[in-house]
Amino acid sequence: MVLTTALIIFTDLDGTLLNSDTYHYEAALPTLKHLRQVGIPVIPVTSKTRAEVDTWCQHLELQDPFIVENGSAVFLPRGTVPFQLPAGEDAGAYRVLQLGCSYVMARAGLKAIAQELKRPLKGFGDWSVEQIQQLTGLSYEEAKQAKAREFTEPFLTPKNMSAAQLRQVVEARGFQVVVGDRFSHLIGSGAGKGVAVQAVIDLYQAWVPGQPLMTLGLGNSPNDTAMLEQVDYPIVVPGAQGPHPALAQRGWSVAPAVAPEGWRLVVEATLKKLAPDSVGQL
Incomplete structure (x- = not known):
């Protein structure tokens, strides 16, 4: 994958990209395909394990890095990341950047x-x-x-x-x-979604020194706060009863619908504002 647009998307999974009740994600697939085609990374940031995220990456056809277990580690697919891999242990197809404990x-x-x-x-x-x-x-x-x-x-x-x-x-x-x-x-003590997000940003930034990177983050719960605080454009995906009360008062943008439709709509709208050259036939 080649980073053609200076935008990185970080996203929670449950209740953000995946519907919290049904786990449906099909509505987001065309948008994810477009992002992959224009070289915009989509980085899952979740409390799930590597085994869980690996499965979801197959369903969602994601080939970008992902962050697991509440920011305890970043898994970097060795065959698809455009930047130089940092020092670390290898696990399967991934280089592992461990931030938390064993x-x-x-x-x-x-x-x-x-x-x-x-x-x-x-x-x-x-x-x-x-x-x-x-x-x-x-x-x-x-x-x-x-x-x-x-x-x-x-x-x-x-x-x-x-x-x-x-x-x-x-x-x-x-x-x-x-x-x-x-x-x-x-x-x-060294883990956290915010810490892990910054580690990924640093890897991409080192690959394009001097080129400003824009970061978009999407989450739905207080567990996503550190991630949303770390990005340039934080977006809250609401639940059936609206945005989580702990996130609603932050002044952050709120998606117009629940996942996955809300994820798709707000990502497409944000692309048109931040990276209009990448929109094409979206």
Whole structure:
């Protein structure tokens, strides 16, 4: 792939590019094809594992880098990225830029935090694939891919404890936590969606020194805040009840519909403003 337009698109998956209820994405395929043809990278930024994102990249026909497990690592397809690969380990077809801790460290960290809190904290490493299926509603194959953690540990959010209390204990142990209503994610101190997005921008910028790069980011939840803060043009994709309250007051643009139609419409509209030469027959 050759970067022909100085624009990079970063996008969350669930509820942003994929419909949050049906996981439908077909409405976005023509736009994704056009972006691929004009050389505009589309970079998934998600809490999903490498195994999960690898599958979605096949469905969506994406050949660009992707960011996994809440910014814990960037996977760079060695055969398609236009820039020089940074130092790092190779895994399959990818060069891995690791920003967070290993899964072994995350598991050990969760046990230490549970001891300090004096309450059990159960994570994906404690459950079978079938149990994860029951807890998440995923299919067997999807649950198997979700369990294939490499850097972070999702765990049941403890009840009767504020997010601030949980963060205080976690950070004292040298980790970060992304607190969710049902599941929280224990991640390494050097990880984060914003950090990972900047790492990818730096790689592309080093390839075209002196050429300004524009960045577009799309997300739908507070977990995407760091990514949206890192880009030039942040866009919120609403849910069925509108944009998430935590994102609605930021003054960011809001897509006109839910995913995937809202993703398609707002990306096409933004292209016409930021990169009109790339629009063509879109």
